[in-house]
Amino acid sequence: AYAKKIIRSGDSSNLITNEMLERILEKNRIHIGEGKVADYIPELSKANANAVAFSVVKQNGEVVNVGDVSQKFTIQSISKVIALMVAVEELGEKEVFSKAGYYGTDKPFNHYANLETKGKPLNPLMNAGAILTTALLGGENDEAFQKILGMVRYITKNEAIGYSHSVYMSERETGHRNRGIFHLLKNNGLIEGEENRLDNYFKQCSIEITAEDLAKIGYFFANQCTRFDGDTKYKNSEMSKLVQSQMLIAGMYEFSGEYARTVGLPSKSGVGGGIVVSVPNKIGIGTFSPGLDAQGNSVVGYHMILDLVNELNLSLF
Numbered sequence: 001a002y003a004k005k006i007i008r009s010g011d012s013s014n015l016i017t018n019e020m021l022e023r024i025l026e027k028n029r030i031h032i033g034e035g036k037v038a039d040y041i042p043e044l045s046k047a048n049a050n051a052v053a054f055s056v057v058k059q060n061g062e063v064v065n066v067g068d069v070s071q072k073f074t075i076q077s078i079s080k081v082i083a084l085m086v087a088v089e090e091l092g093e094k095e096v097f098s099k100a101g102y103y104g105t106d107k108p109f110n111h112y113a114n115l116e117t118k119g120k121p122l123n124p125l126m127n128a129g130a131i132l133t134t135a136l137l138g139g140e141n142d143e144a145f146q147k148i149l150g151m152v153r154y155i156t157k158n159e160a161i162g163y164s165h166s167v168y169m170s171e172r173e174t175g176h177r178n179r180g181i182f183h184l185l186k187n188n189g190l191i192e193g194e195e196n197r198l199d200n201y202f203k204q205c206s207i208e209i210t211a212e213d214l215a216k217i218g219y220f221f222a223n224q225c226t227r228f229d230g231d232t233k234y235k236n237s238e239m240s241k242l243v244q245s246q247m248l249i250a251g252m253y254e255f256s257g258e259y260a261r262t263v264g265l266p267s268k269s270g271v272g273g274g275i276v277v278s279v280p281n282k283i284g285i286g287t288f289s290p291g292l293d294a295q296g297n298s299v300v301g302y303h304m305i306l307d308l309v310n311e312l313n314l315s316l317f
């Protein structure tokens, strides 16, 4: 009982309450106008710019949600961490990282020049690396997408999660740069197959989730791939180390270094407006607000995370 007490007193997530998250959310509404809703995928421009949601899964698995908690949005680049996990589960780390680097980046998410200079994607969290990991999963039709969706449903324990057909079609029709990257990957001999393998990437980006789902994903990778309800089916500390290390160095793209300085936690953003954060061995955080900064990261999300991290001293450093 004594040991338990000590562990509990070290659990700063016990301090997290509805009121605390509410206060942080309200304080940061002021930043809403600073961001710009993504419109390079035309369908994304329809998002409600004023929506904000903030969710935490505490160390004991308890969920705290504030703001527009039922607002769904597309997962976009946050799907890349799930795809990385599924690809490494299936093919092994060695195989996946013989075709993508472990490099950080000073380049935007859709940068691809290194496919020429280094011959492979910088890391699996850039578009080039993520299109690669999903294509490596192979399979017929949308099999690879179904595996990724299945893993998102498992981690969140939310079988109702699906994808937005309109966002999928919108990106499929306008994603010429990603299509180019897919063919460069093929040209370099890194992947095989037809464009359905690229469609799987577009589909995985269109998976619709809430901030709460994101907090559960954050919790999973923070806790050796143990689910928020304690299920250990995929428990694997090497996997969580791998995924979190990639999130730390590349999850916020060219902002990752400055983000490591200010927040200091493995995180991943998506142009749908979501950010997922893992507080290693502790907490999962999910935020949503569709206004993005120049690097494609949610402005209000970043400020809410920063305030919570400072208040509870959650930085790794």
Ligand code: DON
Pocket (backbone or CB within 6 Å): 075, 076, 077, 078, 109, 110, 127, 171, 178, 205, 269, 270, 271, 272, 295, 296, 297
């Ligand atoms: O491939 C794309 O451009 C989008 N489906 C995902 C990009 C994204 O989310 C970048 N993150 N901030």
